[in-house]
Amino acid sequence: MNRTRTWLAGAICLSFALGLTACPSTQPPRKTATPERTKPQPDAPENTVWDDVKNSDAKIRRQAVTELTNLGSERALKILVSLVSDPDATVRKAAEAGLVRRGASAAEVLVEALTAAPANKVAIAQALLIRIGKPAVGPLMHALGGATQGAKRAAIVIGKMKEGRVPIFARVLRRGGKTARLVAARQLAAIPTDAARLALVPGLANWNQKVRIIARTALKPQFGNKGITAAILQIFKTADFWQAYALSLSVYDHPDARVHKEIVYGFHTARTTFDRHALFSSLVVRGDIWYGRIVGGITHPKPRVRDHILKALWFEVTSLRRIQTAAKAHRDTAQLKWSTGELKQLKKALRNKAIRKVLKNLTGKLDPYPAWRSAYLLKFAGGRVNLKKLRKKYIAGLNKILEQSPEKVGVDSILAAYVRLGDDAWKRSCPVDEVNGICVKIKNKKTRAGWRHTVRYRKRNTKLVKQAQAHLAKAWSFWADGAMLDRIPKKDPRHKARRMRARHYAAWAKFMKAELGLERFLQARPPAKLNFDPKKPAVATASTKRLNDWVRQRMKNGAALVKSYLSVITKVKAAKTRRSYSRASTYWALGAVSRAGTVMENLGKSLQTIPMPKRLKTAAARDAFRARMNKPAAPMLRSAANIYGTCLRMARKARLHWEWAQICESGLSRTDLRSFRIHAKRHRYTRAPMPGTGYPHLQMLELMVNGKLIQLRKCGAIKKGTKYKVTLTPQGRVTKAAPKGRKKPKGKVDNCIRTLLQSLVVPPFRGKAAPLTLTLP
Numbered sequence: 001m002n003r004t005r006t007w008l009a010g011a012i013c014l015s016f017a018l019g020l021t022a023c024p025s026t027q028p029p030r031k032t033a034t035p036e037r038t039k040p041q042p043d044a045p046e047n048t049v050w051d052d053v054k055n056s057d058a059k060i061r062r063q064a065v066t067e068l069t070n071l072g073s074e075r076a077l078k079i080l081v082s083l084v085s086d087p088d089a090t091v092r093k094a095a096e097a098g099l100v101r102r103g104a105s106a107a108e109v110l111v112e113a114l115t116a117a118p119a120n121k122v123a124i125a126q127a128l129l130i131r132i133g134k135p136a137v138g139p140l141m142h143a144l145g146g147a148t149q150g151a152k153r154a155a156i157v158i159g160k161m162k163e164g165r166v167p168i169f170a171r172v173l174r175r176g177g178k179t180a181r182l183v184a185a186r187q188l189a190a191i192p193t194d195a196a197r198l199a200l201v202p203g204l205a206n207w208n209q210k211v212r213i214i215a216r217t218a219l220k221p222q223f224g225n226k227g228i229t230a231a232i233l234q235i236f237k238t239a240d241f242w243q244a245y246a247l248s249l250s251v252y253d254h255p256d257a258r259v260h261k262e263i264v265y266g267f268h269t270a271r272t273t274f275d276r277h278a279l280f281s282s283l284v285v286r287g288d289i290w291y292g293r294i295v296g297g298i299t300h301p302k303p304r305v306r307d308h309i310l311k312a313l314w315f316e317v318t319s320l321r322r323i324q325t326a327a328k329a330h331r332d333t334a335q336l337k338w339s340t341g342e343l344k345q346l347k348k349a350l351r352n353k354a355i356r357k358v359l360k361n362l363t364g365k366l367d368p369y370p371a372w373r374s375a376y377l378l379k380f381a382g383g384r385v386n387l388k389k390l391r392k393k394y395i396a397g398l399n400k401i402l403e404q405s406p407e408k409v410g411v412d413s414i415l416a417a418y419v420r421l422g423d424d425a426w427k428r429s430c431p432v433d434e435v436n437g438i439c440v441k442i443k444n445k446k447t448r449a450g451w452r453h454t455v456r457y458r459k460r461n462t463k464l465v466k467q468a469q470a471h472l473a474k475a476w477s478f479w480a481d482g483a484m485l486d487r488i489p490k491k492d493p494r495h496k497a498r499r500m501r502a503r504h505y506a507a508w509a510k511f512m513k514a515e516l517g518l519e520r521f522l523q524a525r526p527p528a529k530l531n532f533d534p535k536k537p538a539v540a541t542a543s544t545k546r547l548n549d550w551v552r553q554r555m556k557n558g559a560a561l562v563k564s565y566l567s568v569i570t571k572v573k574a575a576k577t578r579r580s581y582s583r584a585s586t587y588w589a590l591g592a593v594s595r596a597g598t599v600m601e602n603l604g605k606s607l608q609t610i611p612m613p614k615r616l617k618t619a620a621a622r623d624a625f626r627a628r629m630n631k632p633a634a635p636m637l638r639s640a641a642n643i644y645g646t647c648l649r650m651a652r653k654a655r656l657h658w659e660w661a662q663i664c665e666s667g668l669s670r671t672d673l674r675s676f677r678i679h680a681k682r683h684r685y686t687r688a689p690m691p692g693t694g695y696p697h698l699q700m701l702e703l704m705v706n707g708k709l710i711q712l713r714k715c716g717a718i719k720k721g722t723k724y725k726v727t728l729t730p731q732g733r734v735t736k737a738a739p740k741g742r743k744k745p746k747g748k749v750d751n752c753i754r755t756l757l758q759s760l761v762v763p764p765f766r767g768k769a770a771p772l773t774l775t776l777p
Contacts, residue, residue, distance in 0.1 A: 053079055058088040065091060069098030077102060077109040084124055100131050107136035111143045114153050122153060129157050142180075151183045158187075166191065170199035178208060185211045189218040197222055201231040204250035205243045216250045223254050236262040241269040245279050252286050264297040267312060268305040271500065274587050276312035277319070278655055285687035288345055295349040298358050307370055310362070314373040317346060317380055319659055322436075323688070329435045329442035334689040350381035359383070363390065368397025395424065411487045412502040415478055419505045422471030422512055429464035436663055438519060457523050469516060475509040482506075482573050507572040507585035511592055514564040518595065521561055522602055526550060526610050532628045533621035544628070551632055554606070558599050565599075568592040590650055590660040597643035597667050604636035604671075623713055641672035648679055657686035666691040673732075673761060701726075701734070701774055704760050712776065715752035722776045724757060729769050732762040740773060 053064045065083060068076040083095035099106040107129060114125040129136045136157075143154035158165050165187070172184035181203070188200040203215030222228045232251055236244060236259075244266035251259055263283070270276040283290040297309040320339045327336035350356070360383065362374035372394040379385040398417040406414050430439035441456045478484060479502075488498050527550050530543040569589050607629045616622050644667040651661035665684075669676040669691075680690060705712065727736040737757040739750060757774070 053083065058091055061086065061088065061091045062094050065094040065098055069101060072102050072105060074105075074109065077106050078113075080106070081109055081113050081125075084128070096128060096131075099128055103132060104135035104139070107132050108139045111136070111139040111154065114157070115143060126153070126157050151179065155183055155187050166193070166195045166199050169196075170202075173199065173206075173211075174202055181206060181208060181211050182214075185214040189214050194227065197225075198227060198231055201228060202235065204232065205235050205239060205247040207242060207246050212246060212250050223251070223256075229254070229256050229259065233258060233262060236266065239266075239269075241266070241271065241275060244269055245275075245282070248279060249282055252283060252290070260293055264293055264309070265300070265302075265305055267294075267297065267308045268302070270308065271497065272504070272586075273311045273315050274656055274658075276308055277315050277658065280312045280316055281658070281687050284342075284345075291345045291349040292352075295346075295352070295355055298355055306358075310370060310373050310377070313346070313350075313377060317343070317377060320346075322434075322659065323662070325433045326435050329440075329444075331444050332691065335691060338689050347381055350377060356381060356383055368394045368401075371397070391424075395421065406487065410498065411478075411484050412498045412505070415475055415484065415502055415509075416505045418471050418475035418478060419509045419512070422468045422475060422509070425464045425468040425471065426512060426515070429460040429468065431458055431461070437515065438522070457519060460519075465516070468512070472509050472512050472516075475505070476513065479506040479509065479572075481571070503572055504585040504588070507568050507588040510568045510572055511565070511588045511595075514561065514568070514592070514595065517561055517564070518599075521557055521599065524554060524557075524606070526606060529613060530610075530625065530628075531613065531616065531621065532624040533616070533618070534624055535618075535620070540624070547628070551607070554603060558603050561599050562596045565592040565595045586654045586656060587660070590647060590654065590656060593643060593647040593650060594660045594663050594667075597640050597647060597664060600636055600640035600643055601667055601671055604633040604640060607633040607636075619713055637671045641668060641675060644668040644671060645675055645679075648683070652683055652685070657684075658688075661686070662688060662691045701728075701760060701762060701772070704762075705757075705774065705776060708756060708760075711756060712753065715756065716749035724753070724774045724776065726757060726772050726774050727769050728762070728772055734758050734760050735769075737774075 053061060053068070055061055055064075061083070065080065068080050077099070080095045080098050084092055084099070086092050086095065099110065110125050110129050110132075114122065114129070117125055143151060158168050169184040169187050172180050173188065176184060185200065185203045185206075188196045188203070197219060200215050200218055203211050204219065206212055206215070219228060232247070232254070235247055239247060244263075248263045248266060252263065254260070267276050267279065270279065280294060283294065294309060295313065298306055298313075300306050300309070320343050323335060324339040324343065326332070327339060350359075356378060359374045359378040359381070363371050363378060363385070372390065375385050375387065375390045379387055398421050401409050401413055401417040427434065432439065432441050434440075435442060439458045439460055441458055443454050443456065484506075485499050485502060488495060488502070492498065527546045530547060532540045532543055534540065568585070569592060572585065610629055612622060612625060616625060644664045647664035648661060648668065651657055651664070665676070665679070668679065684690075723740040725736075725738050725740040726734050729735055734757050737754045739753075753776075
């Protein structure tokens with residue numbers, strides 16, 4: 001959670017789209033400026049030494065060098081550096097001796113001169129730094145992280161020092177800054193000695209990808225070396241989760257089985273299920289063999305390792321199934337094929353007899369969490385499991401926790417039980433499989449014009465919805481604005497982890513409370529029988545008033561809903577703490593921002609997709625209708641695109657490129673194609689294929705044509721229902737647009753329409769170019 005503190009406060013700025021609140025400042029308050037006292041100059045000489053260095057007499061300049069050496073101030077040392085190039089040899093030698101005598105303080109000035117000196121004077125500074133020796137190491141290490149020219153010169157000096165360049169570069173690689181580590185890794189990789197290779201091993205665990213690539217390229221041929229392998233295993237034993245994660249990315253194909261065991265063992269060092277899943281994804285994308293290795297971790301002798309791998313596997317299976325359901329609903333061929341293939345690989349690994357035996361034993365545990373997860377995985381692997389019976393046992397186990405005293409089972413366990421009961425009731429209230437957490441049934445129908453899908457919201461079970469509301473209300477009441485955290489004993493060795501767990505469940509409860517109102521908001525229907533025909537001003541005025549009232553009410557409801565979602569970030573905090581925005585759960589904060597984008601997108605799309613009334617016969621009436629709908633919809637869709645972009649930036653920083661990030665990607669592709677392409681090209685990092693590749697492109701094209709209605713009318717007289725046969729390339733561009741049937745325009749009109757259609761661009765997809773029949777409005 002600590003790695004997300006910098007952006008959680010900024011997420012509140014999403015509410016700017018609805019004018020909810022101002023952005024909170026992430027900078028500390030400025031202190032009142034106070035006049036500084038004039039500092040005394042302890043090094044100010046009582047003689048004229050500053051003028052003596054310019055004297056023409058070499059003897060006087062030598063005396064000045066002695067006095068400057070004794071002063072040792074920054075100004076004095078800089079003058080000594082300038083005297084190193086004095087025309088008199090005795091002055092030069094005296095200046096050099098003075099600088100060597102001052103040691104580390106002179107080294108700082110020399111390093112500064114080294115980075116800025118012209119090429120013909122670099123050799124003098126380098127020679128002096130080498131003579132100073134060990135005291136110069138610190139300033140030189142600092143210079144490695146500076147400008148490129150200075151870093152190169154500092155590296156050359158370190159390479160010539162008697163203390164040994166390998167130990168110095170090894171220290172830089174462990175403790176230096178980002179740029180310094182990169183320079184040190186390059187230098188060590190260029191040294192063909194065993195000592196340099198061993199010193200480069202920590203670079204495999206560096207989170208900087210460039211450092212890892214350098215280290216992996218240099219060390220991969222040496223993976224069979226016993227010394228290198230022993231060094232890798234030693235780092236695993238002392239590494240935290242993110243160091244182990246980076247090291248796993250570097251040595252996933254190491255031939256030694258002990259390294260594979262350490263990688264799997266590293267799952268237990270992760271603090272959250274989502275961190276474990278990030279490691280899981282990074283490994284399996286590099287080879288199917290990792291499915292078997294990770295699944296084999298369920299048989300690990302240590303219970304904590306087993307439990308954490310079980311959580312990672314459970315999250316993987318449930319997530320892939322949700323992605324598969326959404327892909328089926330939207331006819332997203334690429335994601336459907338990928339998710340189905342991944343599930344097959346997992347099922348194959350889980351069907352191992354030893355694994356199924358362990359899962360069967362875990363289903364009998366008293367703790368409801370691992371019992372339910374293991375039962376779910378056992379059923380997924382083809383085992384004979386009565387999930388309905390086990391679900392009842394799971395619910396009974398949660399209720400049993402609530403019956404006990406908080407001091408006995410822990411207040412965080414009580415909160416988790418309330419939230420899980422509410423989430424279970426909410427999911428069971430939907431009669432069909434949810435699509436991205438929304439209770440809808442999407443039907444796809446193939447017509448002559450291509451695929452069309454219709455969305456039908458399903459009614460939830462009222463009794464179960466009330467149960468969910470009650471459990472979530474109790475959870476939020478039990479949380480008591482963070483006061484519950486004070487009830488976790490400070491002497492508990494898992495104090496910090498329990499506090500983090502409690503915040504995660506509190507954020508989950510807040511998110512679910514907002515979810516209760518989302519579907520009701522999405523189902524709101526626009527007013528009917530609108531007419532903005534300029535020839536009927538009275539009717540147009542009345543329609544405008546009805547539309548404005550509806551939009552105003554929708555904006556008000558949307559603002560309240562967005563505020564409710566963002567409270568996942570603003571309200572989930574520890575009691576009596578200033579840094580409140582650092583307290584939100586990373587996963588549910590992403591979910592809240594994603595849902596805020598969904599709300600804003602729905603506000604705009606609900607206007608753009610209002611069906612054209614059949615009684616609007618004239619082109620002027622239809623143009624006025626579309627123009628009136630697009631005017632308020634455009635800023636809403638821009639706000640949605642900004643929110644989706646923020647969501648993806650948050651996902652990159654938090655390294656959670658899964659579900660919520662994919663929903664944001666899909667939303668960005670619908671609202672801002674240019675930004676989506678930049679993201680896909682530069683920033684995307686996930687093993688899942690691009691979402692939305694199977695989007696019904698015909699429907700999107702027709703929507704775009706409706707948005708270009710005014711430009712279309714300028715082409716000339718077009719009869720309603722005119723059809724064009726177009727070819728859509730996999731890059732999402734329209735080519736070979738040609739009129740179809742009898743109702744075809746000719747000459748300039750046809751060329752104008754063809755040019756307009758070929759300017760339309762939709763999200764890319766996989767496969768061959770698709771022929772589509774487009775009906776003009």
